[in-house]
Amino acid sequence: MAETMMAYPELRHPYEVTPIHPPGSTTVLHQGRAVTLAETGDGDGLLIRPEDLPRVNGFELKPEGACREGLCIPMNDDLLISRDDGQWFDLAAFADLTGQPYVADRPAGVWSFAEVPATREPMMADAMAPDFAVTDRQGNRVATADLKGKKALIVTWSSW
Amino acid sequence: MPVWQRVYEEINDPDFVLICAAQDTGGEAVAGPIFDAANPTYVQVVDEDHVISSAFNFVNVPSAAWIDETGRIVRIDEGTYAAIHEIGDGEEKFVFGNDVYAQAVKDWVANGARSRFAQSTATVSGNIRKHSFDQRKADAAFRLANLFRAHGWQAKAEQYWEMARSLNPDSINFIRQNLTLTEEGSAGETFRKVVMDYANQGKDYYRPLDLEEA
Numbered sequence: 001m002a003e004t005m006m007a008y009p010e011l012r013h014p015y016e017v018t019p020i021h022p023p024g025s026t027t028v029l030h031q032g033r034a035v036t037l038a039e040t041g042d043g044d045g046l047l048i049r050p051e052d053l054p055r056v057n058g059f060e061l062k063p064e065g066a067c068r069e070g071l072c073i074p075m076n077d078d079l080l081i082s083r084d085d086g087q088w089f090d091l092a093a094f095a096d097l098t099g100q101p102y103v104a105d106r107p108a109g110v111w112s113f114a115e116v117p118a119t120r121e122p123m124m125a126d127a128m129a130p131d132f133a134v135t136d137r138q139g140n141r142v143a144t145a146d147l148k149g150k151k152a153l154i155v156t157w158s159s160w
Numbered sequence: 161m162p163v164w165q166r167v168y169e170e171i172n173d174p175d176f177v178l179i180c181a182a183q184d185t186g187g188e189a190v191a192g193p194i195f196d197a198a199n200p201t202y203v204q205v206v207d208e209d210h211v212i213s214s215a216f217n218f219v220n221v222p223s224a225a226w227i228d229e230t231g232r233i234v235r236i237d238e239g240t241y242a243a244i245h246e247i248g249d250g251e252e253k254f255v256f257g258n259d260v261y262a263q264a265v266k267d268w269v270a271n272g273a274r275s276r277f278a279q280s281t282a283t284v285s286g287n288i289r290k291h292s293f294d295q296r297k298a299d300a301a302f303r304l305a306n307l308f309r310a311h312g313w314q315a316k317a318e319q320y321w322e323m324a325r326s327l328n329p330d331s332i333n334f335i336r337q338n339l340t341l342t343e344e345g346s347a348g349e350t351f352r353k354v355v356m357d358y359a360n361q362g363k364d365y366y367r368p369l370d371l372e373e374a
Binding site for chain 1 (some may be wrong): 206233
């Protein structure tokens with residue numbers, strides 16, 4: 001095989017340097033989505049407004065806890081913080097509570113979260129397809145829920 | 161990709177969905193022409209962040225999941241080739257793939273749960289890779305690196321790509337994706353050493369394809 005097979009060194013860093021978000025903002029990555037938050041709270045964790053939670057990771061706060069579809073995770077006192085400027089939800093504390101891995105680059109204001117483990121239990125325990133959402137080349141959203149009622153074969157491949 | 165298009169056309173079932181997802185940080189520039197050459201009518205995804213691999217705990221390509229009408233996975237994580245492929249000539253010739261997997265897919269689409277290739281929940285659950293906390297953290301690091309790359313922040317992109325590879329050294333995807341974006345390419349000396357190390361450690365480069373198991 002040729003040593004240079006499937007080599008695209010020119011594509012390693014093809015982009016001009018651009019800001020990731022407006023000054024003072026925070027970007028949160030989750031399940032292939034990037035959400036920029038104009039407002040976060042000061043502190044060791046990642047304090048976001050509770051109303052931002054659904055667009056960040058699909059969870060919303062209910063009396064029984066942080067819920068997504070049929071799953072509700074009970075809250076503890078570390079998660080919801082009341083201050084003079086209103087309520088904050090600590091996304092990092094939520095990740096710690098649920099065993100959700102994350103990587104934060106605080107100087108850049110970017111946090112990247114893996115999936116909440118409890119949301120993957122249906123796959124790990126009962127072989128149910130995991131939640132995913134991607135965009136196809138025609139710009140259509142393709143998600144697990146769209147496959148119900150059909151047989152689906154999902155094949156990964158690569159140019160390499 | 162042309163082979164999967166042919167399989168898709170032969171199946172020709174409106175209740176069958178074929179999604180081919182390129183795990184390519186190089187994006188449309190590298191995956192697009194390959195898709196286009198196949199004139200595909202199946203669902204085409206250029207998955208720069210390897211979201212699909214992360215969702216199904218895949219560590220190599222090609223890999224696949226079969227999902228039935230109820231959303232249950234009935235096969236997962238095998239070297240998913242639709243044909244036998246040859247690269248190079250003479251002593252350098254490399255032969256890989258198989259011509260039986262696509263036949264199994266056709267049988268399943270036609271016969272559903274009665275297909276002998278549809279596996280039980282217990283078998284599928286056993287075949288789903290159990291990723292550690294660090295391996296799942298690697299996925300987060302990889303996506304972070306890709307975001308920095310997309311904004312031209314080279315040093316940080318390299319930092320988090322390296323973190324991803326360190327946290328999940330078993331990911332062939334991460335190793336080869338990185339090599340692809342170097343002069344060496346994805347099939348050079350480093351790749352051959354990775355394959356040899358895998359074999360020496362008793363690891364499967366792909367999970368063995370077992371089409372007799374039901």
